[in-house]
Amino acid sequence: MVVLANPALDEIPLVRPQKHGAFFSAIPVVDLSRPFSAEALVKACEDVGFVKVINHNVPMDVVQRLEAETVKFFEMPQVFKETSGPADPFGYGNKRIGPNGDVGLVEYLLFGITSKPLSYTSMSFLEEPSACLFGPALSEYLVAVKKLASDVLELIAEGLKIEPRDLLNGLVTDEQSDGLFRLNHYPRCPLLERLDRSWTGFGEHTDPQIISVLRSNNTTGLQISLKNGSWVSVPPDQESFFIVVGDCLQVLTNGRFKSVRHRVLANGSKSRVSMIYFFGPPPAGKIAPLSQLMGEGEQSKYKEFTWADYKKAAYKSRLGDNRLGQFEK
Ligand SMILES: C=C1C[C@]23C[C@@]1(O)CC[C@H]2[C@@]12CC[C@H](O)[C@@](C)(C(=O)O1)[C@H]2[C@@H]3C(=O)O
Ligand SMILES: O=C(O)CCC(=O)C(=O)O
Numbered sequence: 001m002v003v004l005a006n007p008a009l010d011e012i013p014l015v016r017p018q019k020h021g022a023f024f025s026a027i028p029v030v031d032l033s034r035p036f037s038a039e040a041l042v043k044a045c046e047d048v049g050f051v052k053v054i055n056h057n058v059p060m061d062v063v064q065r066l067e068a069e070t071v072k073f074f075e076m077p078q079v080f081k082e083t084s085g086p087a088d089p090f091g092y093g094n095k096r097i098g099p100n101g102d103v104g105l106v107e108y109l110l111f112g113i114t115s116k117p118l119s120y121t122s123m124s125f126l127e128e129p130s131a132c133l134f135g136p137a138l139s140e141y142l143v144a145v146k147k148l149a150s151d152v153l154e155l156i157a158e159g160l161k162i163e164p165r166d167l168l169n170g171l172v173t174d175e176q177s178d179g180l181f182r183l184n185h186y187p188r189c190p191l192l193e194r195l196d197r198s199w200t201g202f203g204e205h206t207d208p209q210i211i212s213v214l215r216s217n218n219t220t221g222l223q224i225s226l227k228n229g230s231w232v233s234v235p236p237d238q239e240s241f242f243i244v245v246g247d248c249l250q251v252l253t254n255g256r257f258k259s260v261r262h263r264v265l266a267n268g269s270k271s272r273v274s275m276i277y278f279f280g281p282p283p284a285g286k287i288a289p290l291s292q293l294m295g296e297g298e299q300s301k302y303k304e305f306t307w308a309d310y311k312k313a314a315y316k317s318r319l320g321d322n323r324l325g326q327f328e329k
């Protein structure tokens with residue numbers, strides 16, 4: 001079989017927008033500077049698995065600089081971008097997501113992140129200083145968002161009364177912790193406005209890690225699935241960050257938190273740029289329900305596994321698969 005580097009548009013699934021696909025005004029919002037933010041975060045993770053955080057202490061000038069550099073990168077000629085591709089898993093990817101045939105109307109850069117010192121995988125365009133579009137904003141962003149993830153996990157531990165308080169955030173600040181950073185660009189596509197359709201930008205899935213911290217420009221497209229199975233649109237907010245509960249946090253809480261299914265629909269009229277930092281534990285880290293969160297007589301819902309086991313299984317799966325299924329008891 002010949003696999004084309006760039007899939008044709010007709011390979012990308014079309015989605016008919018719901019007639020009443022209004023914005024979900026009830027996305028939980030937590031102000032991190034306020035008292036009781038720990039309890040509010042826990043409630044949001046239990047109810048929705050997704051929460052917008054404000055007063056997050058990530059400097060907006062860093063965010064804006066990184067966004068401007070990202071836009072410049074994606075505006076570069078295709079041949080230039082492809083010197084860093086195809087993504088396997090790191091590098092530049094165009095329409096193909098992951099190794100198992102998933103496609104979407106998206107181009108992206110995927111970086112592997114090491115913890116200490118915080119650094120990201122190199123790519124050919126980064127090695128040519130004259131062509132390198134990314135300045136210090138990339139590292140500054142990673143440092144600030146990692147601190148945000150650590151603060152959020154510490155608050156969650158406080159809200160769940162987990163001792164020691166640094167048990168959860170320790171998993172993502174550990175020297176061996178396994179991070180990923182993704183810059184996504186969903187190009188505008190005026191044709192979509194004329195058809196009553198949206199193309200799949202990023203198909204529905206859960207994130208495998210502990211949490212992901214997502215930020216986008218002011219373009220719509222992100223949707224989450226609620227517990228009743230309905231899809232709702234997330235109003236974009238370029239000043240805020242969204243915390244996405246991942247599969248590992250679902251397991252650590254024995255299913256009390258649910259990893260949220262989410263997807264991006266290509267909007268047509270405006271391009272969308274998003275930046276997502278995925279926080280995974282060390283590869284050898286054991287992922288199992290925390291005994292202190294288990295009620296009397298409560299049994300673990302999952303077989304024991306390490307993050308390395310889970311990652312290996314994830315990379316054999318399709319985007320929309322229920323990856324936790326094979327680890328359930
Ligand atoms: C289809 C795939 C892409 C993905 C690896 C996988 O085989 C299944 C999980 C996918 C996902 C979803 C969340 C993140 O975007 C991602 C980087 C991750 O950790 O798991 C992607 C993977 C990818 O794009 O490589
Ligand atoms: O681009 C987005 O807003 C979300 C992308 C996403 O869910 C992912 O990269 O895992």
Ligand SMILES: [Fe+2]
Nearest residue numbers: 205206207262
């Ligand atoms: Fe995701």
